[in-house]
Amino acid sequence: MDCVFCAIAGNRLPAHRLYEDEDFVVLLDIFPMRPAHVLIVSREHAPLLKDLSGSARERLLGLTERVALALRSAGYGVDGLNLLINDGPASNQHVPHLHLHLIPRRSGDLPRLLWRLLTRFLPLGRGRLEARLQRQAEQLRDVLARSS
Ligand SMILES: [Zn+2]
Numbered sequence: 001m002d003c004v005f006c007a008i009a010g011n012r013l014p015a016h017r018l019y020e021d022e023d024f025v026v027l028l029d030i031f032p033m034r035p036a037h038v039l040i041v042s043r044e045h046a047p048l049l050k051d052l053s054g055s056a057r058e059r060l061l062g063l064t065e066r067v068a069l070a071l072r073s074a075g076y077g078v079d080g081l082n083l084l085i086n087d088g089p090a091s092n093q094h095v096p097h098l099h100l101h102l103i104p105r106r107s108g109d110l111p112r113l114l115w116r117l118l119t120r121f122l123p124l125g126r127g128r129l130e131a132r133l134q135r136q137a138e139q140l141r142d143v144l145a146r147s148s
């Protein structure tokens with residue numbers, strides 16, 4: 001089997017998709033650090049930012065800003081968002097295929113963020129989380145569709 005993000009980009013795996021274009025697929029992280037944790041995943045299998053084609057690399061920041069605005073207009077990360085690329089295995093890059101994280105933050109949520117860093121891959125509360133992911137995906141898909 002090829003890498004998980006190649007499989008999602010090729011529609012061979014399901015995902016909570018929010019938006020797609022010729023270069024990127026935007027989806028919810030199924031192991032969210034905070035609510036409405038979004039990933040922008042490149043269509044091409046580029047392990048690191050330097051491996052991404054120049055045109056996609058140039059588009060990435062514009063799309064990131066559009067997704068950030070959509071998150072904020074849906075009420076997520078109004079006071080702060082972490083925009084993050086883990087570029088290489090020593091940086092906690094769990095899937096070696098370029099993806100940019102948008103992590104909505106709230107004032108005072110650092111203890112929760114650190115707790116999720118330790119527990120996010122444990123199979124706790126998956127049913128409730130799945131229902132939340134579906135609600136967030138529907139909401140954000142609508143906002144992004146209106147922002148095109
Ligand atoms: Zn890949």
